[in-house]
Amino acid sequence: MVLVGPMGAGKTSVGRKVAxxxxxxxxxxDKVVVRDHGPIPxxxxxxxxxxxxxxxxxAVQETLAKGGVVALGGGAVLDAAxxxxxxxxxxxxxxxxxxxxxxxxxxxxxxxxSGEEDPVERWQRILAERMxxxxxxxxxxxxxxxxxxxxxxxxxxxxxxxxxxxxxxxGTDHSAKEQG
Numbered sequence: 333m334v335l336v337g338p339m340g341a342g343k344t345s346v347g348r349k350v351a352x353x354x355x356x357x358x359x360x361x362d363k364v365v366v367r368d369h370g371p372i373p374x375x376x377x378x379x380x381x382x383x384x385x386x387x388x389x390x391a392v393q394e395t396l397a398k399g400g401v402v403a404l405g406g407g408a409v410l411d412a413a414x415x416x417x418x419x420x421x422x423x424x425x426x427x428x429x430x431x432x433x434x435x436x437x438x439x440x441x442x443x444x445x446s447g448e449e450d451p452v453e454r455w456q457r458i459l460a461e462r463m464x465x466x467x468x469x470x471x472x473x474x475x476x477x478x479x480x481x482x483x484x485x486x487x488x489x490x491x492x493x494x495x496x497x498x499x500x501x502x503g504t505d506h507s508a509k510e511q512g
Contacts, residue, residue, distance in 0.1 A: 333492055334396070334418060335403045336466050337426035338459045340433040342476040342484075343403035346426060349485040350401050354492065357400035361408060364391035389414060396421065406458075409465040418469040422495060424488055425470035429477040430456055471495070 333350070335343040344360050351358035362372060365387050369375055375384045388405055392414050395402045402421075408414050434452045467473075472491055474484055 333401050334421045334423045335401070335426055336409055336418075336423055336469060337406065338428065338433070338462065338466075339406045339455060341406075341426035341428045342481070343406075343426055345481060346476065346484055346488065347401050347403040349481065350488050350492070353485060353489050354401070357398070358403070359395040359398060359400055360403045361388060361391040361395050362403075362405045364395060365405075385411060392417070406462070409462060409469060415465065415469050422492065423470045423472075424491075425466050425473040426484075427473060427475045427477075429475075432477040 333356075335347045335350075337343055344362075347360065348358050350356075365372060365375070365384075368391070369387055372384070375387065379387075385407065388408055389411050392404060392408050392411070396417060404414075409418075430452055433455060472495075474488060476484055
């Protein structure tokens with residue numbers, strides 16, 4: 333299972349708990365990039381966004397090949413090869429409202445939110461650009477804006493167990509779109 337969505341939607345927090353509940357391994361592509369190449373803000377400054385995206389693509393390939401529950405960085409869906417590869421996986425889109433994300437992104441060092449522009453306005457612009465791609469790859473959507481995290485985890489696990497098919501274990505099935 334793969335989690336996609338914008339910055340601050342809770343992909344890492346939710347993914348960890350979903351994996352634990354399902355007895356699966358959790359992997360985060362951003363953490364793989366940091367492990368192999370250093371802090372993401374430094375990579376953006378030193379190498380630029382295109383080079384960072386190439387490193388991210390390699391991390392996506394590595395984590396998807398290992399299976400389990402995978403959280404992708406918010407911009408990973410920008411890569412056409414990643415989007416194509418996601419067709420072989422069940423993909424959960426996590427969304428969050430701008431009102432809620434403001435507190436989640438405050439004080440972070442996310443390179444795409446730095447600069448003079450209000451971070452929430454910049455976040456909304458980035459989301460508007462990426463939402464069609466998230467929706468293209470997603471099988472189901474869950475909003476993380478309200479309610480206990482445990483309720484979202486429970487709903488995702490229930491969906492995953494309900495939609496698991498034998499062919500999917502071989503990575504060949506892509507389930508129908510749903511709204512969670």
